[in-house]
Amino acid sequence: MIALLLAQTIAITGGTVYPVSGPKVADANVLIRDGRIVAVGTNVAIPSGATRIDAKGKWVTPGLIDGAGQLGLVEISVVPATREGSVQGDTIAAAFNVAEGINPASTLIPVTRIEGITTALAVPFGNLVSGQAVLIDLDGVTIEQMVVKSPVGIVADLSESGKDDAGGSRAEIAARLRQVFRDALEYERRKTDFGRAQMRPLAASAGDLEALLPVLHGRVSLIALANRRSDIETALRLAKEFRLKLILAGAAEGWEIAGAIAAAGVPVLVEPMDNIPGYDSLGIRYENAALLAKAGVTVALLETDTHQSRNLRQQAGNAVAYGMTWDQALRAVTLSPAEIFGVADRYGSLEPGKVANVVVWSGDPFEFTTGVEHVLIRGKEIPLKSRQTELFERYKKLPPTY
Secondary structure, three states, X not given: OHHHHHHOEEEEEEEEEOOOOOOOEEEEEEEEEOOEEEEEEOOOOXXXXXXXXXXXXXXXXXXXXXXXXXXXXXXXXXXXXXXXXXXXXXXXXXXXXXXXXXXXXXXXXXXXXXXXXXXXXXXXXXXXXXXXXXXXXXXXXXXXXXXXXXXXXXXXXXXXXXXXXXXXXXXXXXXXXXXXXXXXXXXXXXXXXXXXXXXXXXXXXXXHHHHHHHHHOOOOEEEEEEOOHHHHHHHHHHHHHHOOOEEEEEOOOHHHHHHHHHHOOOOEEEOOOOOOOOOOOXXXXXXXXXXXXXXXXXXXXXXXXXXXXXXXXXXXXXXXXXXXXXXXXXHHOOHHHHHHXXXXXXXXXXXXXXXXXXXXXXXOOOOOOOOEEEEEEOOEEOOOOOHHHHHHHHHOOXXXXX
């Protein structure tokens, strides 16, 4: 029994530790047992027989959390057989939960996690109400082993792309959402009448209306995709009207009304490397994340391209280059998303009792030349191998040609 316990005890020693929940600690140890952090500090005793990871001269942070993408839900974007993140022909798909469509064996998962991302939001896409997003750890052979929280929120599209599911007008997006919200509340009041077909037709199926009730009672977030200032204002208006727990995603023009977003207490998921204007976001700018944070908005950073999710730390580095402080950026890819997604009691910082998702870096994680030395997910060290590293090893020495 003692040998088994020690086999599950890991000590990361001598590194500069960035807990996120507090100031950095130089020459510190992180002690992990049974997948949880036991202690962090300079005077942490290391049990005899513990597995040691030498982090002297290295940086130690929590694993990064990506607030978007379809990891496990898509493999090859142009091949429909490998896409599992949307429901066809149902513009209100609130009951659609992506969890059982996740492929734990996806080749994109190892590519992402060996770059220091240990947790990600798997998000449905398409439709006016896309479905339920779930938070997953990037390790596990079964869906049950991967899922951290399900659902985190229900996704609604208030952006330009949502128009197609609302008759081609942003005004109809808002009108349809209001109607389906009201119908869900009416369905809740009159379930018996609904079962007896003694009600008018409702705006969605019983399953979808039922799924919306936790949102309308503030137990589950509405994740609203909105980029244009007016769309963000519509989302804020709906949240106030129906007392929703709102998360804004995208918010490319959010900097224009950062004060209003902060006053509403609404967090924002931002991709800081976006700055190319379009009709959906003419006011887009690199400084968006920094200006939102300066106004007091809780900001989490994300990488929306699932095949480039590994670039989350580059997104954070760009946010620093355009006005975020380094500490703000680290928080925006660790503790802030954990808070926004309702798992900060377990994730997002290096503190006793929290899940041991930990990364050891060769230096500053937001510097392009920094490498990942070790990745631990739930206290298990992950081999730094992926399909890409295997292909590199296979072809770095080509056979002679004659």
